[in-house]
Amino acid sequence: MEDPYRRRSRGPTLPATMVTALAVSGCGLLGGPATAPPASSPAGTPPARPSSSVTVADTGLAKDGWFGLTRPLHARVEIRAVERLGDRSVLRLTVTSLEGEARHAGNSFGTAAGDLGSYRIPLVDPVGRKVYHPLTDRVGTLGSKPGYYQPGVRYETVVYYPPIPADVRTVTAITAGTAGEFTGVPVVDGTGSGGPQAPAAAPGGTPAPGATVSWPVREPSGQVTGSVQDLYGIVEGAERTTAASGSDETVGLRTDVLFAFDSDRLTARAEAVLDDVAAEIREKADPGTPPVLVEGHTDGKGTHAYNMALSLRRAQAVRGELAARLGGAYRYRTTGRGETEPVAREGGVNDEEARARNRRVEISYRIRQRTGGPASAGAGETGAAGGRPAPFHAEDGETVASRTSTGRPSGQRLRIDVKPFYRDGAYLVAVFDIVNLGPGDLGAGTGYGGDVAYIGGWYTAFSVVDPASRTVYRAVRMGPDDPRGPDDYVDPGWATFNVKPGTGNRGFFYVPAPPPGVTSVTFDAGPFGRIDAVPVR
Structure with a gap:
């Protein structure tokens, strides 16, 4: 079983990682003490539903999904934008619990040991081939600190990041849940402090369903660090494997x-x-x-x-x-x-x-750095790295193929339902649902790494093959290869959220995009076998 807390902040590894240290007095981060109402309720059984509901709301880009490890929270996430504020960037989103009872945030949106109740959402620039991780201090991630989600209440949330360059106009937010990737998030110039705009949730209070309130924001303690990493696309041939970034x-x-x-x-x-x-x-x-x-x-x-x-x-x-x-x-x-x-x-x-x-x-x-052109481009443009950033991916589309795997030692049967793949900048996004056909629950740490997978990713045993050239495209890694332990990849950060028979989990992972003329690929789905003619949109 993989380490459930494998997604972590990395240390300064140059040139692939840029680490920015901000003095407390200079970062201007606002907030207050992180308190939560002293209430608790058991988790309900998640509905038998294999994929997320996706809509484009007036307030932002919205998806429903399950978030968290062994007690997933059923919630709607609406992402408004990322704002540039000089010394940092601010991701604005709201979270609305779709559960029937109050639920503690726990580790619903974070996958770091010792940093529970944080929003660890990497921001991917798919054209410039960079990933921006949230700002942290010696305690953990900076930004909103959630407490208890009351049913139907919209909780405004902010997460702080290193400054994003002016020529990056859209990013993709990677959430640790079945909602997965939010493509086409606009990056705009912001004003004000960057803190929440909604009224603060009263400690111990219970907001009415439909109300919009904000979580408290934790003040930084000591030095603030932000990590910006290169993304490495892994491409395999019969004689060689190439892991390449822009650097x-x-x-x-x-x-x-x-x-x-x-x-x-x-x-x-x-x-x-x-x-x-x-x-x-x-x-x-x-x-x-x-x-x-x-x-x-x-x-x-x-x-x-x-x-x-x-x-x-x-x-x-x-x-x-x-x-x-x-x-x-x-x-x-x-x-x-x-x-x-x-x-x-x-x-x-x-x-x-x-x-x-x-x-x-x-x-x-x-790699020799060439001058005279932008490293990345915004929506509607093609950057030096190639490809256009995807608009918000509102629907996964109809299932194009299904396969069943019965090779698990427990005799458990799983079905993979493959959706059309799509391009996001320099990458291809592979999308699918994996449904538990029983008998019995899935293990909470169930992954699909396999023996020949790159160590650290949940779907690195899967790959995409160009049938004409036979080139194999594998998972996109965040940062350089880390010999000290598992690497991080552009995927949900976890594979199993719903575990009951009849329920499913939407999965995705990024691979380097094949040439523009490739309109269909072969999906090597590991234990599910090879699936030909998956359309690329």
Whole structure:
């Protein structure tokens, strides 16, 4: 089972992550003590409903869904806009509980241990290929601090972020629930303090259904930090895997292509592969600092000492070939990681494939930054990264294919209902419902990672395939690969909200978009099998 609190704030990793520290006196964040009415009520059983209800309300972009981990809150979320206020940006939204009784906020909109009752909603710039995480201090996320949701009451909520550039006109808000992604959120210039505009909810009071009130906002304590990360699109071919952002790129070459078994001598086939990589480095890479990094990796077989030595020798062999092709324009750093940084879980039903993916040499370099054009563009424009940001995705559309999986050890049957996929800037959004057909409840931590998945995402065993080129597009990662633990991906942050038989959970994940002319793709849905001719809209 994945760590349920896996989505976390990252430390400063440059160039992929920009971390902004704001002094308390300079950030201008307003608020008061976070208090909540001392009331409680048990959770009701969620309706047997596999997907979210979606509407465009006069007050904003609205979706109904279930939010939270083991006690999901059924609620309507309406997002108004993101406002720029100089030293920060402010996401404005309202949350209306659709439950029949009062419910404590708990961890409904946050997935960070020790930061319960916070709104941890990443903001994705799908054209500029960046993600903005909420501002935090030593206590947790800054912004509205919810208490108890009374039925039918609209709770105005604000969440604070680092400044978003003026040329970004729309973003996508990623909520941790079945409502998922809110595309087409406008980014506008704001006025005032950035705090809530509705009257504050009275401590211990019970607002009338239909009323609009605001949560208290917690004042920052100590230094305030905001994280802006690059998004990395992962693309796989038969010989290589590329993880690329707008700032840097990592090319992972399978050592089964480069070397014979248990050898550090390059094969004849490796010559053409390294010719292509050297040409890409010459075209894209900044010959200044940092140096080109060449890292060797093995699978988990063999002793640690042997794997470390073999991985280093293989990295050195690749480094020598690159230097011979590129001359003295670049500097290099070569390391061997052995089996310590796998990208796939070994020991499962797909053990051989997982081990083959872990045997690799990775070549990482900084991309040369070109001037003369914006890094991103707003609605209706095409940015340098390619693609237009999607308008608000109001409807998922009709199911285009369904498959049933019965491969779970418990005998539980699941059905996936696939919806049309759609483009959002530089990415493709894969959308589906997964329905529990029984018998029994789903485990609260049920995910679909699989043995050959990238570790950390809930749907990273799934992929999208261009049937013409056979290129495989996998999940989009937030920030650089983190060898310390699971990575974060652009997905709901959790897979199972409703667990009862007959209920379902809407899922989605982002992959790099295939070329503009691709109008249908193959969806490799892991345990559900391959589904051809999924339309791309």
